[in-house]
Amino acid sequence: KQEVTQIPAALSVPEGENLVLNCSFTDSAIYNLQWFRQDPGKGLTSLLLIQSSQREQTSGRLNASLDKSSGRSTLYIAASQPGDSATYLCAVDFGGSQGNLIFGKGTKLSVKP
Amino acid sequence: EAGVAQSPRYKIIEKRQSVAFWCNPISGHATLYWYQQILGQGPKLLIQFQNNGVVDDSQLPKDRFSAERLKGVDSTLKIQPAKLEDSAVYLCASSPAPYIYEQYFGPGTRLTVT
Numbered sequence: 510k511q512e513v514t515q516i517p518a519a520l521s522v523p524e525g526e527n528l529v530l531n532c533s534f535t536d537s538a539i540y541n542l543q544w545f546r547q548d549p550g551k552g553l554t555s556l557l558l559i560q561s562s563q564r565e566q567t568s569g570r571l572n573a574s575l576d577k578s579s580g581r582s583t584l585y586i587a588a589s590q591p592g593d594s595a596t597y598l599c600a601v602d603f604g605g606s607q608g609n610l611i612f613g614k615g616t617k618l619s620v621k622p
Numbered sequence: 623e624a625g626v627a628q629s630p631r632y633k634i635i636e637k638r639q640s641v642a643f644w645c646n647p648i649s650g651h652a653t654l655y656w657y658q659q660i661l662g663q664g665p666k667l668l669i670q671f672q673n674n675g676v677v678d679d680s681q682l683p684k685d686r687f688s689a690e691r692l693k694g695v696d697s698t699l700k701i702q703p704a705k706l707e708d709s710a711v712y713l714c715a716s717s718p719a720p721y722i723y724e725q726y727f728g729p730g731t732r733l734t735v736t
Binding site: 513543545550551552553554555558598600609610612613614615 | 626628662663664665666667670678713715723724725726727728729730732
């Protein structure tokens with residue numbers, strides 16, 4: 510069964526700290542992996558998309574890496590800010606059905622001022 | 623560029639009633655998805671359209687859920703009759719095409735079934 514796991518479920522850090530969110534997935538034969546942010550009561554905002562052939566993607570203070578062989582991805586957030594507080598979701602396209610994303614349950618991040 | 627639009631944003635109904643949700647994807651996006659997100663869980667795909675054709679509805683409870691995409695643009699998702707366990711956020715997403723493009727999500731419709 511294709512599954513995506515995110516640990517920890519919740520994380521609290523002081524402002525300014527660098528942090529890493531983890532995502533693991535079964536089955537290394539993936540098409541792509543996408544990181545999303547979800548604010549309370551809102552939809553999902555795409556942060557980074559990593560294609561199967563790529564090792565990492567960067568956008569501003571965010572850096573996502575992909576290691577297919579170990580079935581892992583990390584989202585690195587540099588110099589965290591209170592505005593980064595949200596739930597971060599990892600989603601994997603295993604290629605089973607034309608772009609069907611399998612989501613993890615997310616990591617709820619709280620950045621304390 | 624306008625994002626994915628959804629309405630209504632909130633809906634409260636009693637069990638056994640029917641409800642419909644509407645989605646307008648980003649202009650030019652051929653692929654449209656409906657997801658169900660239960661509280662504390664990640665979204666789960668219900669149905670995927672490519673233009674106006676269904677490419678994946680394997681996780682859609684077809685005895686009560688139905689969806690259509692008119693003329694390959696707007697889409698509606700219907701539940702009839704609703705059950706308590708249908709309480710969730712229903713998210714619509716679109717992308718230019720599957721596989722290599724990221725998916726863009728709408729704000730969702732929060733459904734409460736009492």
